[in-house]
Amino acid sequence: MQQHEIRRFVERYFTANGCALLEAHDDYLTVQLTAEMDKELMNRPFYWHYIERTGGVPQPMQLTLITRANERTDKLKGERLHFGAPRLHQLFRSAQKRGSFIRLYEEPNAPLNGNAALHPWLGMNVVISYECDRKKDEIVSLGIHLISGTIVESFHERLRERRLTPKIPDYCFTISPLIKPRSGIGRLEQYIESRIGADDHTWAEEARRRWADDLALLDEFYKDCEEKPECYYIEKEALEKQYKPRIIVSIVNGGLFYLLPRQP
Amino acid sequence: MNIDLEMDRTWKEEFLERVEKDGPWASWEMYELALEAAHHLIVPEFDGLQAPKHLPHVTILPHQLEVARRVVEEMNGKAILADEVGLGKTIEAGLILKEYMIRGLVKKALILVPASLVSQWVRELNEKFFIPAVQQKKSYVWEQCDIVVSSIDTAKKPPHRDIIYEQPYDMIIIDEAHKLKNNKTKNYEFVQNLKKKFCLLLTATPIQNRIEEIFNLVSLLKPGHLGSAEQFANTYGKTRAVQANDHLKALVNKVMIRNRRADTPIEWSKRHVEPVLIEFTDEERELYEAVKALRHASFAGSFSLITLLREACSSREALFLTIKNMIDKCGEAVPEPLERVLEKINAVTTNSKAEKALELIRSINDKVIIFTEYRATQLYLQWFLKQHGISSVPFRGGFRRGKKDWMQELFKHHAQVFIATEAGGEGINLQFCRHVINYDLPWNPMRLEQRIGRVHRLGQTDDVYIYNFAVKQTVEEHILTLLYEKIRLFERVVGELDDILAKMNLTNLEHYLEDAIVHSRSEGEMKIKMENIIAMIELAEQLRREGGQRHAAT
Numbered sequence: 001m002q003q004h005e006i007r008r009f010v011e012r013y014f015t016a017n018g019c020a021l022l023e024a025h026d027d028y029l030t031v032q033l034t035a036e037m038d039k040e041l042m043n044r045p046f047y048w049h050y051i052e053r054t055g056g057v058p059q060p061m062q063l064t065l066i067t068r069a070n071e072r073t074d075k076l077k078g079e080r081l082h083f084g085a086p087r088l089h090q091l092f093r094s095a096q097k098r099g100s101f102i103r104l105y106e107e108p109n110a111p112l113n114g115n116a117a118l119h120p121w122l123g124m125n126v127v128i129s130y131e132c133d134r135k136k137d138e139i140v141s142l143g144i145h146l147i148s149g150t151i152v153e154s155f156h157e158r159l160r161e162r163r164l165t166p167k168i169p170d171y172c173f174t175i176s177p178l179i180k181p182r183s184g185i186g187r188l189e190q191y192i193e194s195r196i197g198a199d200d201h202t203w204a205e206e207a208r209r210r211w212a213d214d215l216a217l218l219d220e221f222y223k224d225c226e227e228k229p230e231c232y233y234i235e236k237e238a239l240e241k242q243y244k245p246r247i248i249v250s251i252v253n254g255g256l257f258y259l260l261p262r263q264p
Numbered sequence: 265m266n267i268d269l270e271m272d273r274t275w276k277e278e279f280l281e282r283v284e285k286d287g288p289w290a291s292w293e294m295y296e297l298a299l300e301a302a303h304h305l306i307v308p309e310f311d312g313l314q315a316p317k318h319l320p321h322v323t324i325l326p327h328q329l330e331v332a333r334r335v336v337e338e339m340n341g342k343a344i345l346a347d348e349v350g351l352g353k354t355i356e357a358g359l360i361l362k363e364y365m366i367r368g369l370v371k372k373a374l375i376l377v378p379a380s381l382v383s384q385w386v387r388e389l390n391e392k393f394f395i396p397a398v399q400q401k402k403s404y405v406w407e408q409c410d411i412v413v414s415s416i417d418t419a420k421k422p423p424h425r426d427i428i429y430e431q432p433y434d435m436i437i438i439d440e441a442h443k444l445k446n447n448k449t450k451n452y453e454f455v456q457n458l459k460k461k462f463c464l465l466l467t468a469t470p471i472q473n474r475i476e477e478i479f480n481l482v483s484l485l486k487p488g489h490l491g492s493a494e495q496f497a498n499t500y501g502k503t504r505a506v507q508a509n510d511h512l513k514a515l516v517n518k519v520m521i522r523n524r525r526a527d528t529p530i531e532w533s534k535r536h537v538e539p540v541l542i543e544f545t546d547e548e549r550e551l552y553e554a555v556k557a558l559r560h561a562s563f564a565g566s567f568s569l570i571t572l573l574r575e576a577c578s579s580r581e582a583l584f585l586t587i588k589n590m591i592d593k594c595g596e597a598v599p600e601p602l603e604r605v606l607e608k609i610n611a612v613t614t615n616s617k618a619e620k621a622l623e624l625i626r627s628i629n630d631k632v633i634i635f636t637e638y639r640a641t642q643l644y645l646q647w648f649l650k651q652h653g654i655s656s657v658p659f660r661g662g663f664r665r666g667k668k669d670w671m672q673e674l675f676k677h678h679a680q681v682f683i684a685t686e687a688g689g690e691g692i693n694l695q696f697c698r699h700v701i702n703y704d705l706p707w708n709p710m711r712l713e714q715r716i717g718r719v720h721r722l723g724q725t726d727d728v729y730i731y732n733f734a735v736k737q738t739v740e741e742h743i744l745t746l747l748y749e750k751i752r753l754f755e756r757v758v759g760e761l762d763d764i765l766a767k768m769n770l771t772n773l774e775h776y777l778e779d780a781i782v783h784s785r786s787e788g789e790m791k792i793k794m795e796n797i798i799a800m801i802e803l804a805e806q807l808r809r810e811g812g813q814r815h816a817a818t
């Protein structure tokens with residue numbers, strides 16, 4: 001992540017959460033936190049507890065975040081943001097918490113002749129993690145048409161091309177899903193499983209080979225022991241933890257999208 | 265496929281609940297930001313390192329990056345990091361830990377280090393690596409904190425020991441791991457019973473160890489890598505040093521990484537080494553001769569003449585303590601020779617070495633570290649310098665953790681001189697100082713290297729000055745001229761002598777020297793023995809050079 005990307009991310013994050021930008025420069029920005037964001041980010045529960053109990057006037061903090069060091073920013077009292085900075089990772093976590101569930105409607109580009117039907121879709125962005133003693137992740141964006149059951153990939157990219165709004169637009173109506181959201185998710189999960197099944201799993205075979213090699217060494221080490229000491233079993237368990245391949249699917253976010261059917 | 269698959273179900277339940285309740289829903293912008301954050305947080309490849317991207321403010325040297333890469337990609341996260349002193353093993357370990365944490369493969373880690381280094385590790389991990397490491401102070405810390413730094417002596421004791429065994433640690437890091445060379449110790453057993461998914465053992469001096477010690481260290485990390493104890497004894501039992509057997513060397517190198525200063529393209533500041541010869545006063549000379557005469561004395565109780573001689577060269581205080589102990593053991597009748605020594609001790613009024621040190625410290629007019637082998641000398645020096653208006657701080661291995669840090673800080677900001685005994689040589693960083701006085705020389709070259717390594721390490725930008733004290737016509741002069749001048753120890757690349765000694769099975773150099781000095785019946789015999797040692801070392805050096813050329817040619 002480049003510094004200018006961090007700068008952009010931070011500005012979008014605070015704007016999206018209703019915080020006023022007091023100063024916004026290429027190299028730093030100062031934001032006035034709202035009470036809600038102060039509670040979320042500044043870790044001062046006692047202050048908020050005190051204000052609420054005494055009925056005092058809350059004074060949310062201001063935050064200065066520096067994304068490029070230079071003569072001007074060196075003099076500022078602020079936090080330096082870079083990709084490893086704990087503050088940035090806090091914002092990442094907060095964004096993921098606040099951006100997990102969504103429901104949107106597509107707004108037609110041109111005025112409609114009469115009414116338009118919006119079709120229900122369920123979208124999900126998932127991270128597939130391949131883990132052994134090494135690790136790799138992949139992000140997959142899926143969408144399922146809750147009428148026909150059609151599943152498409154790169155769903156999020158398709159969404160980006162459309163105008164979406166949280167309220168149902170005028171002269172539009174939604175078609176009720178034939179497939180309920182619960183079973184829609186179920187179908188997507190099945191899709192993910194078969195997609196993973198079709199993957200190349202050399203990585204897992206290699207991990208199992210490393211595991212078997214180390215296990216053979218361990219057995220050799222204790223082969224003269226009639227009764228294996230406890231550390232043999234501890235070590236054996238540790239090897240399993242170290243090498244045993246597993247795949248973890250976690251969901252970043254997702255939601256319901258009511259979209260206009262596209263002309264072919 | 266037959267690979268365990270875990271599907272996150274928590275999102276699903278909460279989503280369905282929100283569908284039911286018709287919200288609340290995120291804005292499109294927040295939704296996009298969440299996905300963007302995920303894109304930044306994922307690890308797209310099995311290979312390569314993510315950590316450097318997270319640590320733009322840390323200068324990571326190429327050899328440190330390479331170590332981290334090899335440990336993760338080739339050694340499956342289990343390794344002995346054995347770089348020479350001062351090449352940044354802590355940085356390497358931090359880098360590897362960070363990498364695994366970013367990849368989500370390590371959540372809980374236990375870091376065992378000498379007591380004097382605990383707070384330094386905590387500081388470095390937090391400040392350099394943004395790893396929220398915590399110093400173990402209360403027993404609940406083991407359970408509540410994910411990254412804990414502790415001394416091994418605390419950790420192995422109940423009730424800590426049992427609590428630790430219950431914790432699902434993903435990574436264990438042990439600093440100064442050469443202390444685990446003996447598999448009969450409690451420390452060894454403690455570490456052996458830890459669950460080691462990933463494990464790093466840090467040591468600067470693995471090669472000087474005897475071959476069984478290497479076996480023990482490797483077996484702790486990866487049992488069976490060198491075979492069982494019996495197989496190992498049968499195959500390599502006759503090999504004295506790892507270096508001598510190419511097969512064994514290759515095997516060890518699979519789990520151990522050792523960088524040498526010479527191999528790194530780093531520009532090191534220069535070392536200036538100056539021998540400082542000191543003349544005894546008449547009283548001091550008489551005392552020394554009286555101690556020497558003990559060689560022919562016969563009385564109950566064994567003693568080490570060499571120790572007494574070395575103490576006599578250090579300070580009368582150091583000698584007095586030992587002599588007093590010997591007298592106490594003799595009971596009522598104090599042997600006449602000891603009585604004589606005591607008399608001579610009382611006659612000495614000055615300390616020529618201390619005078620010289622004072623003169624030197626005044627002319628340097630900058631921070632100075634003095635190393636001595638004896639605690640009595642340390643106390644004396646502190647008193648002596650104070651008499652002359654020079655502030656100093658003492659440092660010993662026995663100090664508690666907090667006191668050590670405090671003393672280090674005191675020296676940095678308030679005192680001119682730092683007086684350390686041998687135990688103080690390990691694991692402290694004093695790069696802000698560039699003058700070292702070896703008040704008495706250790707006979708083990710590796711210990712000397714550890715001392716100098718305190719100031720001559722990464723981060724030292726100035727030239728370093730080393731002053732080696734030796735009193736004329738004493739054992740010290742023999743050591744200085746024969747070892748440190750003829751073998752040119754100080755001019756060598758660090759680690760080179762280490763190799764040579766290992767190759768010649770001369771790892772117990774100290775004993776050879778002691779034998780030459782104490783058991784020789786005449787000056788002539790001693791000279792010959794010393795020259796033999798030098799000849800052996802020279803031969804080894806020659807072989808090493810030729811070996812090097814042969815490797816270069818193929």
